[in-house]
Amino acid sequence: MREVGTEQVLxxxxxxxxxxxxxxxxxxxxxxxxxxxxxxxxxAIVILxxxxxxGFNGQISVAHGVFFAIxxxxxxIFITRYGMNYLATLPFAAAMSALLGFVVGVPALRWQGLPxxxxxxxxxxxxxxxxxxxxxxxxxxxxxxxxxxxxxxxxPGNQDTFIYFLCLVGVALCVLIAWxxxxxxxxxSLRATRDNGLIAESLGVNLTKVRLAAFTTSAGFAGFGGGLxxxxxxxxxxxxxxxxxxxxxxxxxxxxxxTSISGAFVGALFIVFLPDWSADMNIALSGLIYGGxxxxxxxxxxxxxxxxxxxxxxxxIARLSAARxxxxxxxxxxxxxRQFQT
Amino acid sequence: MHWKxxxxxxxxxxxxxxxxxxxxxxxxxxKLGTQAPMSGVVAMIGMVAEGQKLRFxxxxxxxxxxxxxxxxxxxxxxxxxxxxxxxxxxTNARRMAEQNKVFAFVGSVGTPQNQAIxxxxxENKIPNIFIYSGIYEWGDEKQNPWGxxxxxxxxxxxxxxxxxxEEHKPEAKVGMIYINTDFGNNFxxxxxxxxxxxxxxxxxxxxxxNTDPTVDTQLTNLKASGADTxxxxxxxxxAAQSIRFAAESAWKPTVFVTxxxxxxxxxxxxxxxxxKDVLTGQFVKPVGSPAFENDPGVKQYVADYEKFKPxxxxxxxxxxxxxxxxxxxVKVLESMKAPTREAMMNAARNMNKVELGLLYPxxxxxxxxxxxxxxxxxxxxxxxxxxxxxxxxxxIEYEGRTPKL
Numbered sequence: 081m082r083e084v085g086t087e088q089v090l091x092x093x094x095x096x097x098x099x100x101x102x103x104x105x106x107x108x109x110x111x112x113x114x115x116x117x118x119x120x121x122x123x124a125i126v127i128l129x130x131x132x133x134x135g136f137n138g139q140i141s142v143a144h145g146v147f148f149a150i151x152x153x154x155x156x157i158f159i160t161r162y163g164m165n166y167l168a169t170l171p172f173a174a175a176m177s178a179l180l181g182f183v184v185g186v187p188a189l190r191w192q193g194l195p196x197x198x199x200x201x202x203x204x205x206x207x208x209x210x211x212x213x214x215x216x217x218x219x220x221x222x223x224x225x226x227x228x229x230x231x232x233x234x235x236p237g238n239q240d241t242f243i244y245f246l247c248l249v250g251v252a253l254c255v256l257i258a259w260x261x262x263x264x265x266x267x268x269s270l271r272a273t274r275d276n277g278l279i280a281e282s283l284g285v286n287l288t289k290v291r292l293a294a295f296t297t298s299a300g301f302a303g304f305g306g307g308l309x310x311x312x313x314x315x316x317x318x319x320x321x322x323x324x325x326x327x328x329x330x331x332x333x334x335x336x337x338x339t340s341i342s343g344a345f346v347g348a349l350f351i352v353f354l355p356d357w358s359a360d361m362n363i364a365l366s367g368l369i370y371g372g373x374x375x376x377x378x379x380x381x382x383x384x385x386x387x388x389x390x391x392x393x394x395x396x397i398a399r400l401s402a403a404r405x406x407x408x409x410x411x412x413x414x415x416x417x418r419q420f421q422t
Numbered sequence: 423m424h425w426k427x428x429x430x431x432x433x434x435x436x437x438x439x440x441x442x443x444x445x446x447x448x449x450x451x452x453k454l455g456t457q458a459p460m461s462g463v464v465a466m467i468g469m470v471a472e473g474q475k476l477r478f479x480x481x482x483x484x485x486x487x488x489x490x491x492x493x494x495x496x497x498x499x500x501x502x503x504x505x506x507x508x509x510x511x512x513t514n515a516r517r518m519a520e521q522n523k524v525f526a527f528v529g530s531v532g533t534p535q536n537q538a539i540x541x542x543x544x545e546n547k548i549p550n551i552f553i554y555s556g557i558y559e560w561g562d563e564k565q566n567p568w569g570x571x572x573x574x575x576x577x578x579x580x581x582x583x584x585x586x587x588e589e590h591k592p593e594a595k596v597g598m599i600y601i602n603t604d605f606g607n608n609f610x611x612x613x614x615x616x617x618x619x620x621x622x623x624x625x626x627x628x629x630x631x632n633t634d635p636t637v638d639t640q641l642t643n644l645k646a647s648g649a650d651t652x653x654x655x656x657x658x659x660x661a662a663q664s665i666r667f668a669a670e671s672a673w674k675p676t677v678f679v680t681x682x683x684x685x686x687x688x689x690x691x692x693x694x695x696x697x698k699d700v701l702t703g704q705f706v707k708p709v710g711s712p713a714f715e716n717d718p719g720v721k722q723y724v725a726d727y728e729k730f731k732p733x734x735x736x737x738x739x740x741x742x743x744x745x746x747x748x749x750x751x752v753k754v755l756e757s758m759k760a761p762t763r764e765a766m767m768n769a770a771r772n773m774n775k776v777e778l779g780l781l782y783p784x785x786x787x788x789x790x791x792x793x794x795x796x797x798x799x800x801x802x803x804x805x806x807x808x809x810x811x812x813x814x815x816x817x818i819e820y821e822g823r824t825p826k827l
Contacts, residue, residue: 110520110521111516111520112513112516112517112519112520112521115513115516116513116516119509119513208633209631209633209634212602212631212633213602213631215602220602220603221533221534221602221603221604222534222537222603222604223508223534223537223538225537225540225541228541309509313508313509313512313538314541315508315509315512315537315538315541317508317534317537317538319506319507319508319534319535320507320508320509322506322507324462355461355503355505355510356513356517359460359461359502359503363460363501363502363503364460364733366460366461366503367461
């Protein structure tokens, strides 16, 4: 039987606490915060996709705001033009973004690192003006308004709570997929591609294929999050998807910790609430505070919040076990950020 | 029944409606919320909120506003930054309404931003008065049961330029550069309607996006179309580039520039020499002009500015716009018959020749529920003489006749 270490127990408990906390949100918080938490969940899906790509496969993307926008517009257009059920639009939102991810990925993924960052950055710059120009489809600067889904009769809660739970189901689905992908053969080949391409290749991993698959999946996640975002907001416009959105996601991913699933939630909380809080502190200096916190975060927690918590808990466990038993027991040799934590 | 009980009963009855009153208002205070982009690329527009704050600070220092129900209240203004992103406008609006419990939204900035909160304010019956956006839509009561604009509709502005041309250049061949948002589209459509039945021709219209690095292509096309008049219905750097192009390309058409891009600061970007003879419509008093040095409204603004030392330049036209809008809000508060949200909408929709300190002489605010939801519907034309704006002719007004789209 596999021995269950203290750390795994801690991690399991952490995941459980997060899940419980997410379930309790509508009971504890007022409606407008429930609404904001719905936004957090949609962002968390995008960051989850980004973490798969960056943390697990070692690729970078500055274009996830674009995939997010494609998903948002797909859902909005399918709802308003074709009268489609809002839930039915979500697979299309994911598929459209994944398709774009694939199309961009084919030529782009031959390069890694800086060139890839540069290409995806170009995409991030390119798409908002295109959304403006494609007025017949996107309604230009006016944007698209759509009805919000109403809570069905059987649902014991209001509209905000209902939409929140929709997002929660969406997130659960994505977490499940991410979790599956990071385990077993798929996870190993993803990691091998990241850690040492040459060795991975010699072991029979098709680098381009793996990278392309990771990029496409990650874009699909972003599209799915974008679709949910459109439903939560009931409105999309080019201004909802400014170029800075791509950076926000990147920031969220790094702040949360790119190699963790729960980090996606921390990162999403960060990018939704920190601008508000810094504006509350001093509206004139909000940018300064936001930037300052980012710098401070990186100085204190290079592997993100979850990475920092991991390091701290490992240190604690090490100290406890050292006190308990004299035989040397190394909890973990691998660097904190390199592991995919739950 | 003992008489004391009777008094108590009567007092309870009297207190009844007070208990059922709308949030954000007490006998001594009223809470209002506004939002503007105060960070991000267009953070300078945030000065609209700062201008409002100045007006309300001055009001509170003077004791508050005596409202229509006889009670004097101080205004507590909550400012939130939406960074020009409509989703943040929505979360801000919800926070202000549900957490801060504001009574109403005032002077909120931006077209898509206010469109994003339209459904929310309507659903929850929260007034969103004096939206800072000039699109025609805000005057449509059915579409906006709880929202109303303040500044002239772009259709009005377009009609005013058409009217001037009719008198001074009746066979003008007009080329227009317009921004591809509701702002520009309203302007273009309004102008087309305004020149119907006249000899004025719109020979070419070119759209630009605010992300275009340059508008040279559009202007080359306009010039090639044979236009002798250029209307600049776009803002920011595109407007400055247009003015510069018209002067430097040896085209030299008659140039109109929308009030939204007519501040001296933006003319400086085009080059003051290039901006000579540019025409624009305006409804705010020129604060820096010597002609208005002794104007009571301007003096009040300057006195408030000196007293509170806000963090904007005295000549910042966006801040002045905010000050003007807040002044309008004060007038609405004064005329509200009851301390309710509904009474506020009624007051905003039934204004009769309301004068404001910074509103140009001869221009007032008039609305009528059901038929006229455009507070300001007049402009004074000005021409730039290389240093400042000089008025041209009289105020042109479209009171109750804002041109439909």
